Amino acid sequence: MKPPAARRAVSAGEERRNSRLRDRDRSQTLRAAFPKVEQIRIELTFADPQHAAPSPQTFSFYPSARAFFRFACPCLDCDGEFDVAERVSKLATGPGRANRTATAQQSCLGARARDRINGNRCPITLECKIILTATA
8 A cells, every 4th residue: 555645845935825826716807896987907017226127018808817916026036926906906996988998017926936035025126017898
């Protein structure tokens, strides 16, 4: 008979990823959170003062998608994330026309694997453009 497999310790990065996935699964749909919203497009552009910047990312959310707006840092070895949920919520619930646009800037608060020992933060910064289409 085989002995039971030893439980592998979960890294802090894996735990954050698992937490992000659980939170996404628990979040409302876009239709439930913002009934008048037809689409939200989020364009993420990154800057890194020390190295080549990671590639831009674009996400489109439709009524059946989860209204979850936290994104992992694009650096694989970083445990940080960017949360634009508050900015999206303000844009989606604010007064105005059917098509609205907003921007947000954030710095990554995580750390890359090579920098965790000396406590340096990830140098990645985010420039985010949010484009919302809603019924009038």
